[in-house]
Amino acid sequence: xxxHLLTIGDELLIGQTTNTNAAWLGEExxxxxxSIERSVTxxxxxxxxxxxxxxxxxxxxLVITTGGLGPTHDDVTRSVVAEYFGKDLVRDxxxxxxxxxxxxxxxxxxxxxxxxxADMPEDFETLKNPVGTAPGLWYQERADDRxxxxxxxxxxxxEMKAIFNxxxxxxxxxxxxxxDVQHRTLQTTGIGESNLQExxxxxxxxxxxxxxxxxxxxxxxxxxxxxxxxxxPEAAEAxxxxxxxxxxxxAGRYIFGTGNDTLEGVLGDLLRERGLTVAVAExxxxxxxxxxxxxxxxxxxxxxxxxIAYANAVKQSLLGVAxxxxxxxGAVSKPVAKRMAEGVRDALDADIGISTTGIAGPGGxxxxxxxxxxxxxxxxxxxxxxxRVHFLDDRQLNKELFSTSALEMIRRHVLRRAxxxxx
Amino acid sequence: xxxHLLTIGDELLIGQTTNTNAAWLGEExxxxxxSIERSVTxxxxxxxxxxxxxxxxxxxxLVITTGGLGPTHDDVTRSVVAEYFGKDLVRDxxxxxxxxxxxxxxxxxxxxxxxxxADMPEDFETLKNPVGTAPGLWYQERADDRxxxxxxxxxxxxEMKAIFNxxxxxxxxxxxxxxDVQHRTLQTTGIGESNLQExxxxxxxxxxxxxxxxxxxxxxxxxxxxxxxxxxPEAAEAxxxxxxxxxxxxAGRYIFGTGNDTLEGVLGDLLRERGLTVAVAExxxxxxxxxxxxxxxxxxxxxxxxxIAYANAVKQSLLGVAxxxxxxxGAVSKPVAKRMAEGVRDALDADIGISTTGIAGPGGxxxxxxxxxxxxxxxxxxxxxxxRVHFLDDRQLNKELFSTSALEMIRRHVLRRAxxxxx
Numbered sequence: 001x002x003x004h005l006l007t008i009g010d011e012l013l014i015g016q017t018t019n020t021n022a023a024w025l026g027e028e029x030x031x032x033x034x035s036i037e038r039s040v041t042x043x044x045x046x047x048x049x050x051x052x053x054x055x056x057x058x059x060x061x062l063v064i065t066t067g068g069l070g071p072t073h074d075d076v077t078r079s080v081v082a083e084y085f086g087k088d089l090v091r092d093x094x095x096x097x098x099x100x101x102x103x104x105x106x107x108x109x110x111x112x113x114x115x116x117x118a119d120m121p122e123d124f125e126t127l128k129n130p131v132g133t134a135p136g137l138w139y140q141e142r143a144d145d146r147x148x149x150x151x152x153x154x155x156x157x158x159e160m161k162a163i164f165n166x167x168x169x170x171x172x173x174x175x176x177x178x179x180d181v182q183h184r185t186l187q188t189t190g191i192g193e194s195n196l197q198e199x200x201x202x203x204x205x206x207x208x209x210x211x212x213x214x215x216x217x218x219x220x221x222x223x224x225x226x227x228x229x230x231x232x233p234e235a236a237e238a239x240x241x242x243x244x245x246x247x248x249x250x251a252g253r254y255i256f257g258t259g260n261d262t263l264e265g266v267l268g269d270l271l272r273e274r275g276l277t278v279a280v281a282e283x284x285x286x287x288x289x290x291x292x293x294x295x296x297x298x299x300x301x302x303x304x305x306x307x308i309a310y311a312n313a314v315k316q317s318l319l320g321v322a323x324x325x326x327x328x329x330g331a332v333s334k335p336v337a338k339r340m341a342e343g344v345r346d347a348l349d350a351d352i353g354i355s356t357t358g359i360a361g362p363g364g365x366x367x368x369x370x371x372x373x374x375x376x377x378x379x380x381x382x383x384x385x386x387x388r389v390h391f392l393d394d395r396q397l398n399k400e401l402f403s404t405s406a407l408e409m410i411r412r413h414v415l416r417r418a419x420x421x422x423x
Numbered sequence: 424x425x426x427h428l429l430t431i432g433d434e435l436l437i438g439q440t441t442n443t444n445a446a447w448l449g450e451e452x453x454x455x456x457x458s459i460e461r462s463v464t465x466x467x468x469x470x471x472x473x474x475x476x477x478x479x480x481x482x483x484x485l486v487i488t489t490g491g492l493g494p495t496h497d498d499v500t501r502s503v504v505a506e507y508f509g510k511d512l513v514r515d516x517x518x519x520x521x522x523x524x525x526x527x528x529x530x531x532x533x534x535x536x537x538x539x540x541a542d543m544p545e546d547f548e549t550l551k552n553p554v555g556t557a558p559g560l561w562y563q564e565r566a567d568d569r570x571x572x573x574x575x576x577x578x579x580x581x582e583m584k585a586i587f588n589x590x591x592x593x594x595x596x597x598x599x600x601x602x603d604v605q606h607r608t609l610q611t612t613g614i615g616e617s618n619l620q621e622x623x624x625x626x627x628x629x630x631x632x633x634x635x636x637x638x639x640x641x642x643x644x645x646x647x648x649x650x651x652x653x654x655x656p657e658a659a660e661a662x663x664x665x666x667x668x669x670x671x672x673x674a675g676r677y678i679f680g681t682g683n684d685t686l687e688g689v690l691g692d693l694l695r696e697r698g699l700t701v702a703v704a705e706x707x708x709x710x711x712x713x714x715x716x717x718x719x720x721x722x723x724x725x726x727x728x729x730x731i732a733y734a735n736a737v738k739q740s741l742l743g744v745a746x747x748x749x750x751x752x753g754a755v756s757k758p759v760a761k762r763m764a765e766g767v768r769d770a771l772d773a774d775i776g777i778s779t780t781g782i783a784g785p786g787g788x789x790x791x792x793x794x795x796x797x798x799x800x801x802x803x804x805x806x807x808x809x810x811r812v813h814f815l816d817d818r819q820l821n822k823e824l825f826s827t828s829a830l831e832m833i834r835r836h837v838l839r840r841a842x843x844x845x846x
């Protein structure tokens with residue numbers, strides 16, 4: 001089944017509010033097998049809304065709206081949808097009573113305007129709002145052999161979600177005309193989208209109308225989304241298994257997790273499982289690596305802390321970097337990265353030390369060491385290593401990418417170590 | 424001038440990515456006086472994109488697209504817009520060279536598909552991408568007395584923003600047909616929206632149809648946006664001056680900056696100007712405070728570094744926190760916060776030490792010290808202080824709010840100190 005989303009509100013157009021409702025509904029609906037073809041945001045304006053409803057029903061049977069359901073003058077959704085389907089607005093006495101109760105329970109006086117919340121288009125179903133006053137609406141009709149379904153939800157995210165979960169999802173899952181769809185996500189890091197495509201190579205023997213693969217790049221890596229369509233869940237699973245096996249065979253070393261896994265989460269679990277602790281020595285990342293390693297509760301199981309060695313004097317005094325190395329090789333160099341990692345490992349009594357020393361930008365680059373250059377040092381229980389990586393010209397992105405490289409370096413070393421017997 | 428946004432990408436429709444580009448562009452454009460009438464998201468599908476371009480130009484002269492500009496098979500924007508305006512795609516040799524250089528500088532091999540990034544519609548202007556490979560596009564034509572303007576931007580937010588700032592904004596501000604509007608923003612921190620409204624009180628003698636005030640709350644504080652409409656720029660300025668003076672009179676101590684100032688930027692400038700250096704001792708914030716203090720280039724002028732003292736043993740060994748204090752008062756306590764701040768100031772030879780020790784959550788709370796409790800310690804050249812603040816249940820939000828409190832505490836102490844003669 002195909003659908004359009006119509007999110008309503010001036011605050012969305014002028015960017016005062018980010019449209020998280022569209023993302024949430026997009027995910028929930030596609031997991032149900034409803035395919036969102038288009039998502040439109042318009043202001044609180046009756047004509048525009050009417051035109052968008054027209055366009056939507058020209059193309060798809062299901063429209064879901066959010067917003068414009070409150071009691072103020074710019075909340076026009078209720079009257080627009082009533083008029084669109086040629087229905088009158090009628091005050092619902094039961095709903096009126098619920099609204100009165102809501103205010104009484106909270107010992108607040110009911111503003112006059114709020115009564116409009118009880119005005120419902122006839123023949124529409126009211127969808128109870130478990131967490132607020134504005135109810136949702138549901139309408140479906142079949143005319144000229146054409147079905148039109150409308151779900152009207154409030155714009156406040158917790159209210160929208162509560163009504164969707166309680167009333168819209170069950171109405172949709174009841175239907176037998178939903179296309180069966182299954183998703184799987186593989187998370188990769190340490191390789192760009194184009195290079196990953198080259199590593200994976202041709203998949204035309206596997207991909208088809210019923211089996212899709214999407215590359216979804218972000219600053220923490222490229223997600224691979226596998227989608228199988230089909231009414232036979234076992235056949236769909238088997239298709240996904242074959243595709244996943246191929247991807248792992250060709251690009252397995254870049255795949256660190258599945259679903260909504262994060263690199264820091266996967267690494268944290270790995271460290272906890274191996275009983276290893278880590279400490280960070282951060283120059284270029286300025287604390288961002290420690291921030292990522294403490295992103296989840298319980299990170300004290302594996303994270304000891306670290307030294308943010310921004311000034312060279314701190315690299316010397318707390319991490320034992322030799323002045324001679326700083327003079328001879330510079331702060332952004334292999335020997336300094338290694339020594340920082342060893343120094344923090346020892347000073348904080350951790351199993352693993354990891355360091356970043358680089359040029360995040362925008363200033364500080366040289367022809368030999370341009371902005372975006374970073375040395376990552378790793379000092380494990382039995383190996384010390386360092387690698388150089390080049391990234392971009394953007395400071396914040398570089399901190400993100402430098403720290404991702406550092407997390408990935410720990411992950412690879414720990415996995416390699418675990419793979420050796422008696423290591 | 425009216426505009427439509429067209430954001431492109433399957434990942435937006437199925438909710439894997441939240442559409443932050445639409446919000447960011449919505450805000451930037453409305454500040455320029457461009458009114459976004461409609462914002463549409465479609466998948467990576469040529470027919471749909473063509474239809475949306477048609478609809479947009481039926482209603483408005485300016486269309487801005489994001490997404491679908493990468494080198495993979497589902498990146499169709501470049502060819503759709505070329506075809507829409509009846510232009511051929513031509514390989515741009517200069518751009519090809521820039522892409523080659525990009526890969527060479529990073530010592531990576533250039534994937535074959537990336538060459539498509541250099542295919543540009545003829546007569547389109549190329550907008551350089553300062554932070555990535557995919558450039559933006561700009562096209563405008565006047566035919567049958569009708570103007571059509573198109574800005575094509577990549578979907579990756581930092582690249583989209585960089586190109587918008589460098590090339591789209593200047594092209595738009597040049598135009599004379601934008602509605603006359605002037606904005607001013609005051610940045611506050613350390614007070615919530617409702618309390619700030621109370622402090623500011625009634626403004627009905629100043630506000631009018633041509634002078635608006637908006638409260639824009641976020642995790643770093645509440646922004647006050649002042650807007651004046653009118654074709655007389657001097658009168659508008661005078662209105663804004665009066666409103667700003669009133670706001671400063673009533674809530675000045677919460678106002679740390681204007682425009683796009685950030686607390687870390689304002690504080691950095693203040694420290695640089697006073698010749699003061701700072702070091703951080705982070706427990707609850709795990710490195711996030713250091714990350715914020717190194718957000719801008721040149722931060723080594725005032726930031727020495729710090730100690731991420733996540734484990735209690737690190738608080739003792741590197742910061743000199745007494746075991747007795749940890750046992751008697753616990754790690755989240757006034758004496759520990761103070762000692763951490765003093766310890767890091769002394770160990771890193773800084774003028775100011777600042778510390779955070781708290782319970783970010785979700786676990787670790789107790790009835791006396793619930794999740795969201797934090798102690799911030801400050802050790803300046805001549806004072807040591809600590810304050811306790813309570814925040815929320817959300818770990819990431821708490822790290823944000825804890826670090827904001829710490830930055831604000833430094834700012835207030837430095838200002839107070841500077842206000843004393845001979846201090």
